[in-house]
Amino acid sequence: MSSTHAAEHAPDHGHGHGHDDHHELGFWQKYIFSQDHKVIGIQYAITGLTFMFLGFCLMMLMRWQLANPGVPVPFFGPLLQTIFTPFGSSVFSNDANGHPGMLTPDGYNTLGAMHGTIMVFFGVVPVAVAAFGNYVMPLQVGAPDMAFPKLNMASYWTFFVSCVIMMSSFFVHGGAAKSGWTSYPPLSVISDSGPGIDPFFNGQTIWLLGMVFNITGSLLGSINTIATIIQLRAPGLTWMRLPFFCWTQLVTGFLLLLAFPPLEAAGFMQLMDRAFGTSFFMPTGLLLNGHLTHWSGGGSPLLWQHLFWFLAHPEVYVLILPAIGMVAEIIANNTRKPLYGYKAMVGGIFVLGFLSFVVWAHHMYMTGMGAKVSGFFQTTTVMISIPSVILVTALLLSLWGGSIRFTVPMLFATAFLPMFGIGGLTGIPLAFNSTDLYLHDTYYVIGHFHYVVAPGTIMAIFAGVYHWYPKATGRMMNEGLGRLHFWLSLIFINGIFFPMFLQGIAGVHRRWYDGGVTYEQIIAPVLHWNNFMSVSAFLLGAAQFIFIFNFFSSMFIGRKVKNDNPWDATTLEWDTPTPPPHGNFIKDIIVYRGPYEYSVPGADKDFTPQSEAPKSDKAATAFPTHALAH
Amino acid sequence: MEIPHTVTARPDTGLYNAKLAIWLFLASEVMLFGGLFSAYVFLRMGADDGYWSHGLLNVPVGTLNTIILIASSICVVLAWAALKMRQWGRYKLYLGSTIALGAVFLAIKLGYEYPVKFEHFGAFIKKDKWAAYEQYLGNDYLAKQGLEPRPEITGHLHEVEINVADADAGLLDALIKKRNLEISKSEEEGKVLTVKVHSPWDAEALNKAPGAITNPQEGDPAKWVRKDPGVKMVAFEMALDEVNADPTNSKYDKPSFMPRGLTETVATIKAEDVDTGGWGNFVPKHSPFLAIYYAITALHGLHILGGLVVFTYFFFFSEQLYRRNPEHMANRIEVVGLYWHFVDLVWIFVFPVFYLL
Numbered sequence: 009m010s011s012t013h014a015a016e017h018a019p020d021h022g023h024g025h026g027h028d029d030h031h032e033l034g035f036w037q038k039y040i041f042s043q044d045h046k047v048i049g050i051q052y053a054i055t056g057l058t059f060m061f062l063g064f065c066l067m068m069l070m071r072w073q074l075a076n077p078g079v080p081v082p083f084f085g086p087l088l089q090t091i092f093t094p095f096g097s098s099v100f101s102n103d104a105n106g107h108p109g110m111l112t113p114d115g116y117n118t119l120g121a122m123h124g125t126i127m128v129f130f131g132v133v134p135v136a137v138a139a140f141g142n143y144v145m146p147l148q149v150g151a152p153d154m155a156f157p158k159l160n161m162a163s164y165w166t167f168f169v170s171c172v173i174m175m176s177s178f179f180v181h182g183g184a185a186k187s188g189w190t191s192y193p194p195l196s197v198i199s200d201s202g203p204g205i206d207p208f209f210n211g212q213t214i215w216l217l218g219m220v221f222n223i224t225g226s227l228l229g230s231i232n233t234i235a236t237i238i239q240l241r242a243p244g245l246t247w248m249r250l251p252f253f254c255w256t257q258l259v260t261g262f263l264l265l266l267a268f269p270p271l272e273a274a275g276f277m278q279l280m281d282r283a284f285g286t287s288f289f290m291p292t293g294l295l296l297n298g299h300l301t302h303w304s305g306g307g308s309p310l311l312w313q314h315l316f317w318f319l320a321h322p323e324v325y326v327l328i329l330p331a332i333g334m335v336a337e338i339i340a341n342n343t344r345k346p347l348y349g350y351k352a353m354v355g356g357i358f359v360l361g362f363l364s365f366v367v368w369a370h371h372m373y374m375t376g377m378g379a380k381v382s383g384f385f386q387t388t389t390v391m392i393s394i395p396s397v398i399l400v401t402a403l404l405l406s407l408w409g410g411s412i413r414f415t416v417p418m419l420f421a422t423a424f425l426p427m428f429g430i431g432g433l434t435g436i437p438l439a440f441n442s443t444d445l446y447l448h449d450t451y452y453v454i455g456h457f458h459y460v461v462a463p464g465t466i467m468a469i470f471a472g473v474y475h476w477y478p479k480a481t482g483r484m485m486n487e488g489l490g491r492l493h494f495w496l497s498l499i500f501i502n503g504i505f506f507p508m509f510l511q512g513i514a515g516v517h518r519r520w521y522d523g524g525v526t527y528e529q530i531i532a533p534v535l536h537w538n539n540f541m542s543v544s545a546f547l548l549g550a551a552q553f554i555f556i557f558n559f560f561s562s563m564f565i566g567r568k569v570k571n572d573n574p575w576d577a578t579t580l581e582w583d584t585p586t587p588p589p590h591g592n593f594i595k596d597i598i599v600y601r602g603p604y605e606y607s608v609p610g611a612d613k614d615f616t617p618q619s620e621a622p623k624s625d626k627a628a629t630a631f632p633t634h635a636l637a638h
Numbered sequence: 639m640e641i642p643h644t645v646t647a648r649p650d651t652g653l654y655n656a657k658l659a660i661w662l663f664l665a666s667e668v669m670l671f672g673g674l675f676s677a678y679v680f681l682r683m684g685a686d687d688g689y690w691s692h693g694l695l696n697v698p699v700g701t702l703n704t705i706i707l708i709a710s711s712i713c714v715v716l717a718w719a720a721l722k723m724r725q726w727g728r729y730k731l732y733l734g735s736t737i738a739l740g741a742v743f744l745a746i747k748l749g750y751e752y753p754v755k756f757e758h759f760g761a762f763i764k765k766d767k768w769a770a771y772e773q774y775l776g777n778d779y780l781a782k783q784g785l786e787p788r789p790e791i792t793g794h795l796h797e798v799e800i801n802v803a804d805a806d807a808g809l810l811d812a813l814i815k816k817r818n819l820e821i822s823k824s825e826e827e828g829k830v831l832t833v834k835v836h837s838p839w840d841a842e843a844l845n846k847a848p849g850a851i852t853n854p855q856e857g858d859p860a861k862w863v864r865k866d867p868g869v870k871m872v873a874f875e876m877a878l879d880e881v882n883a884d885p886t887n888s889k890y891d892k893p894s895f896m897p898r899g900l901t902e903t904v905a906t907i908k909a910e911d912v913d914t915g916g917w918g919n920f921v922p923k924h925s926p927f928l929a930i931y932y933a934i935t936a937l938h939g940l941h942i943l944g945g946l947v948v949f950t951y952f953f954f955f956s957e958q959l960y961r962r963n964p965e966h967m968a969n970r971i972e973v974v975g976l977y978w979h980f981v982d983l984v985w986i987f988v989f990p991v992f993y994l995l
Contacts, residue, residue, distance in 0.1 A: 152639045155655045231662045239643050239655050265666045270673030277677060277933060285915075285923035288677060288930070292686075304762075304915040306689060306926040311680045315673055591639035 033590075041165075043157035044590045048164050049143030050480065053473075055171065056134030060466070061552070063126035066119045068545055071504075073111040074523035075542035078103055085109020096181035096204075116521045117186035118211070122178075124189025125215065128323065129222050130171060132461060135469050136330040137264070138167070138226075141233050141257045144476060147581035147588065148251045150242025150597040150619075155235040159228055166225030174218035177211045185215035190316055193289035193309050197281045198296060208283060216279045223272045230264035233257055242580065244599035248354075249618065251579045251603040252340075252347060255354050256333030259361040260326050267322035267365065274315035281307075288312075310375055317368035325364045327461050328428070329357060331468030332399055335421045338475050339403055341577045342418035343410030344614050346604035349402040356395040356402075363392040373441040374448050382441040389439040396432055400425060415575075416490030420471035423498050427467060431459030434509060449519070452512025455505050463501045470497070470555070477559075478574045482586045483566030489558040496551035503544030507537035576615045579603050583619050645966045660973045664980045667941075671984050674934050678991065681926040688787040689762075691927040692995075693893025694920075699751060700993040703743050704985065710739035711982045714949075714975040721968035726960065733953050733971070736978070740946045747939055755920035755928070759795035759838045759876055761907050762916035762925075774878065774905055776885025785891060791907060792879045794900055795919075796834065797822065798841045799872040803829045804865040806850045813847055830872060838919035844869055871909035874917065878903045931992050938988060941981045948974050 033042075042048060072081050080086065081100075086109040089100035099115030102108050111119070146154055154160045177184040182205045187196035191212070200210040207213075237258045241250070277288040285303065289312045292305030340347045347353065369377065369385040403425055412418065434456040437443040447453060470493075477485050514534040516524050523538045524531050573582035580599070584592050597619055605616040647654050682690050717732035768777050768789070777787045802810055814821070814833065817840050823832035835841050849868030856862060881890045883903040890898075909917070918924050922932040952970065960967040 151642075153641060155641060155643075156659065157641070159659075227663075227666050231659050231666070234662055235655055235659045238651060239648050239653070239658060240641070265662060266669050269666050269670035270676070273670055273673030273677065276937070277674075277929075280922060280929065280933060284921075286929035286933075287915075287923065287926055288681070288933075300914040302915045304913070304923060304925055306681065306685055307929075308680050308684050311677055314680070315677070318673075 041161060043153070043161045045142045045146050045154045045157070045160060046480070046588060046592075048160050049139050049141075051164055052134045052142060052167070053139035055168065056131055056139055059126050059171070060131035060135065063123050063131050064549060064552070066123040066126070068549055069111060070116060070119050070123065071542040071545045073116055073521070075538045077522035077525050078110060080107045080109035081111060082109075085111070092178070092183075095179045097178065097183035099183055113521045114183065114186055117188075117519075118184050120519070121185045121188050121191075121215075125174070125185070125219075127461075128189065128327070129219070130174065132327050132465055132469070133226070133323075134167065136334075136465055136472075137257070137260055137326060138164075138229055140253075140330060140334060140469075140472050140476070141229075141260070143480065144472075144581055145233065145254050145257045146236055146240070147479075147584060147592060148254050148579050149237055149240055150245055150580045150583075150593065150599065151236055151240035152591045152593070154232050155239055156232050160232050163225045163228035163232065166221055166228065170218045170221035170225060173214055173221060177214035177218070180209050180211060180214065181205055182210050185211040187212060190320070191215065191278070191312075192316075193278065193281065193312050194291065194294055197278065197289060197303075198301070201282070213279065213282050216275050216282070220272060220275050220279075223268045223275070226264050226268055227272075230261040230268075233261040234265065237261075242597040242599050245580075245618075246599075248351065249599055249602050252336040252350065252353060253330070253333035256329040256336075256357055259357045260329045263322040263326050263329075263361055263364060267319045267326075270315045271319035274312055278312065310372075310377065313372050313375060314369070317371045318365075321368040321371065322361075322364045324457070324460065325360060327465050329360070331424065331465040332357075332403070332428075334468050334472040334475070335424045336403060336406075337579070338417045338421040338471050339406050340604040340606065341475075341575050342413045342415055342421070343407055344413070344606045345406060345410045346602070346606060347402065348405040348408070349398070350602075350604065352398055353402045356398040360392060360395040360399070363388060363395070367392055370439060370441075370444070373444045386439060386441050390436075393432070393436065393439070400429055400432065415474075416485070416487060416494060417471040417475035419491065419494045420467045420474065423494070424464060424467045424471065427459060427463035427501075431456060431461075431464050434459065447512060449517055450512035451508040451516045451518055454518050455508030455512055458505045458508070463498075463505065467497075467501075470494075473559070475575070476581075477562070478569045478586070479581060479584075480587055481563055481566070483562055483568055484574065485562045485566060486558050489554050493551060493554040493558065496554070497548060500544045500548035500551060504541050504548060507534075507541050510534050511537055573617070576613075578605055578615050578617050580618055583617065645963065645969060654969060656969060656973045657976075660976050664976065667980060667984075671934070671937070671987075674930070674937065675987065675991070678930045678934070681930055685926060688789050689925070691925065693898075694927070695931075695993045696751065696754075696897045697895050697993050698897070699746060700989050703746055704989050706739050706743045706746075707982045707985050710736045710743070711979050713739065714971070714978050718968060718971045718975050721960070721964065721971055724964055726957075729971075730953070733949060737946060737949045737953060740942055740949070744939060744942055744946070747935065756839070757794070757837050758792065758920045759841075759874070760790050760792040760917070760920065760924065761874060762790045762913040763907070764911055764913055765789070767911040770911065771907070774882040774885060779886040783888075783891060788881075788885065791876070791882050791905065793876040793882065793905075795838050795841060795874060795876045796904065797832055797875040798835055798844060799823075799830065799832045799875075800844055801830050801870040801872050802847075802868075804849050804870070805868040806848045806864065810844075810847050810869070813843060817843060819844075832875075841871075841874070842918060845871055871917075873909055874907045874912075876905060876907070877901065878905050934988055934992075938981065938984050941984070945974065945978050945981055949978075 038044075039047060042051075069081055069084065072079075080103050081088075085100050089108045092099055098112055099118055100109055101112050101115075103110035142154070142160065146152075182200050185191070185196075185200065187199050196212055200212040201207070237250075237254055277286070280286045281288050281290060281303075287303045287305050287307035289309050290301070290303040290305060290307045291309060294301045294303065294305065336347055336353070367385060367389045369381060370389045373382050407422070414422075434452070438447055438453060438456060474485055474490055477483075511524075511531070511534045514531050516531050516534060520526070524535055528535060569586055572584065572586045575582070580597060583595070583597065585594060598621070599618045600620065600622055601616060601618055603618060605611075605618075607614045608616055641655070642648070643655050645654060651658065713732045713736040717729050717736060720726075720728035720732055763771050763775065768775055768787070771791065772778060774791050775788045780787055817836070819836070819840060820834045821831050822834050824830075833840075833844065835844075845867075847869045849865030851862045851864055853861070853863055878901050880898050880901050882905070883901040884890070915923070920928055922929045952974070956967055956970070959970075
């Protein structure tokens with residue numbers, strides 16, 4: 009690395025100098041138990057993308073059942089039945105004609121619960137927050153690494169342990185958790201218990217243990233993220249020069265930091281209910297099969313819902329904020345224009361972050377918590393649409409008048425806007441408790457939040473992967489395959505989720521095991537959409553193989569990048585060598601300007617990197633010297 | 639590669655990295671304990687009149703523990719100040735005192751407070767049977783005084799009467815022998831036994847004794863189906879706490895500072911008059927009060943334990959860093975000291991909320 013020798017007081021200096029970089033790390037320290045934020049970011053990305061694919065597969069099995077109730081799943085059903093039956097799992101069984109591979113009602117519930125859990129906690133958050141946060145954010149703030157590299161490694165491996173625990177639940181007697189990703193008691197306290205089921209090694213208890221580890225890893229990571237952004241910004245990188253993606257990571261870090269612990273507390277309490285027979289969530293006089301349960305009672309099922317949604321609503325913004333951050337970076341880069349309303353957007357995400365802590369009970373209008381409480385949460389929920397609209401409007405206006413380069417990441421980023429818009433606008437009827445009473449627990453809700461997370465966040469994740477792939481590997485992903493992947497994904501993902509609004513308004517309930525055949529008389533006009541949606545899902549799944557192929561093959565045969573800044577971008581991550589070495593920067597990084605100086609009038613090229621020193625003396629004096637003082 | 643600001647503060651934030659991180663960590667800890675305390679509020683507000691235990695905990699012991707923790711917090715500040723003044727000997731003295739005080743706190747919690755509860759016995763009487771136990775509950779008197787009713791009879795369990803008609807005789811005998819229990823009375827041809835117990839754990843074990851096998855012709859034990867329940871509780875004979883022995887005495891109208899004792903008065907309570915799941919020793923499952931009490935104090939105890947582990951590590955392994963970079967060592971003690979103050983602060987909430995209110 010740098011030949012400049014760092015003095016003994018090097019810690020005061022805002023960028024990395026090689027002391028120990030020359031000594032070679034072994035394979036294990038370099039790639040497995042690495043403390044390098046980039047390797048950890050890639051570990052998160054690979055783990056998270058794998059889990060996203062797994063969660064998607066669970067959903068495809070469910071969609072088969074919804075479109076073809078009671079028909080064995082072709083090929084995979086018998087295969088999975090052969091694999092899982094020896095473990096005492098009843099996800100698949102023989103159908104009425106004795107053919108193997110039919111999804112059982114319990115199996116359907118298991119897949120539903122695990123699809124939600126995996127997608128949210130093991131797929132999207134690890135990729136959108138942890139992977140991009142780890143890889144891109146320290147580069148964008150000009151830091152040599154995260155503030156606490158060992159802690160960073162610890163958070164990944166805590167997360168990894170939680171993955172192993174969660175996956176092991178598929179192989180215990182009785183199968184994995186089946187009480188929904190929300191795990192509502194009293195059902196979740198009673199389920200996975202009884203004769204033949206181990207009191208500790210059963211689906212729901214393992215789910216809780218896995219969540220406790222997942223939360224712990226997430227807390228460690230969020231502390232690291234916040235500390236890095238606050239403490240390790242390069243000299244000159246003042247707050248209003250911070251790339252928007254880092255702002256979203258900062259707010260996301262605070263959401264994770266403050267919203268997750270109550271769920272951890274709730275997880276402990278549900279563990280105690282299950283393992284030690286306490287009654288935190290078990291009401292007095294609960295009957296099970298006509299008999300009083302042995303719990304002492306006096307607990308409150310509503311308490312769990314409060315603690316759960318106190319996390320799970322901010323979690324929605326944890327899912328969406330990094331996505332908006334990535335989209336903002338990509339839009340500014342590809343429109344060759346500064347973001348429209350950067351300061352308003354920064355203000356917007358702070359308001360959004362704050363309000364997200366006071367809207368949680370809009371998930372609970374049906375619980376009978378009272379009209380006054382509902383009224384309060386309805387008001388705050390409607391208020392939170394204001395910053396959300398500011399963000400989307402600013403991004404939309406950023407496109408105005410730009411000469412847009414429709415690169416593959418830009419295609420995904422532009423698609424994100426209407427998709428997130430649909431997700432957001434369909435949320436408004438759910439915010440009002442009078443309309444929510446009708447729409448609650450219908451497919452309308454499923455359509456709404458999936459539009460935010462799947463065509464929204466996951467589109468942004470793809471955009472991010474295509475955008476930063478050349479920095480991480482030194483090669484571009486294939487453009488043609490990328491476009492094919494984009495268009496197929498966009499079409500089929502809408503094919504899955506748009507009909508959900510139609511079904512939901514017609515009253516199709518989200519938890520029907522047979523896709524609504526039992527209630528055919530009521531929902532006949534929309535029942536046929538099940539087939540359409542399922543076929544879309546399978547085709548969407550098939551389209552992802554294009555991405556998987558492109559992702560791996562481009563590592564070896566992709567076009568090599570011409571220089572360290574293939575997209576002509578302004579932010580600091582493009583100032584590193586490609587791929588960046590341990591310690592990141594090989595030159596001293598000083599920031600002289602804001603993050604999006606594209607197409608500056610009078611400049612000799614259409615982008616001015618943040619680290620480029622101003623030419624005129626006038627501009628030099630405009631630079632805040634106090635930031636260099638240390 | 640060198641991470642900036644690991645020891646000296648960044649000028650614009652005035653913090654070194656670890657100090658910022660510990661404050662962030664403590665913010666998340668506030669939310670963690672906040673979640674549990676909000677559960678406390680929820681459970682307490684949802685409890686029926688009389689079902690939330692007041693004055694159950696030993697206030698003098700709690701006061702002592704409060705003083706011990708505050709003293710340990712002072713010691714850790716002094717240890718940090720000693721490092722700042724580069725006084726190695728005093729640092730060791732104060733850090734050692736912190737560790738000792740923290741250990742005494744844990745010893746009182748685990749060696750006295752918890753075990754005493756595990757040996758205590760209580761039974762919640764069904765609401766429609768309160769009249770039958772008026773002499774122990776005094777609910778008429780309490781109603782006249784405008785006080786909350788008293789649904790529970792507490793004390794020390796001496797004997798249980800059990801119906802063993804459905805029990806697996808061999809396994810039950812083995813259990814009685816293993817626990818060294820004495821059968822004082824046997825009625826109805828050995829179907830109803832009165833068993834002297836050493837502690838409520840014995841009653842719990844007897845209650846869970848396996849039932850007789852209904853299908854012994856199935857040779858494979860995995861296929862056996864047992865009668866459930868195997869043992870039915872019939873009655874509990876217990877020495878009463880003084881509150882239940884003399885329930886109409888006005889001195890019991892309010893919780894007292896000094897803990898209340900046990901009397902010689904013996905009472906028999908029929909199991910059928912007791913709420914489902916409403917009898918047993920004072921373990922977490924006994925009542926929501928005890929559940930949240932154990933949850934919060936156990937989590938707090940784990941935090942104490944974690945702090946002690948770190949302090950002990952520093953006690954033995956900090957000299958090298960101190961010689962090389964004393965400021966860095968002082969920072970470490972400052973950071974873990976901040977954590978220790980927080981753990982102390984949690985106790986400052988726990989003590990009034992559980993012991994006094």
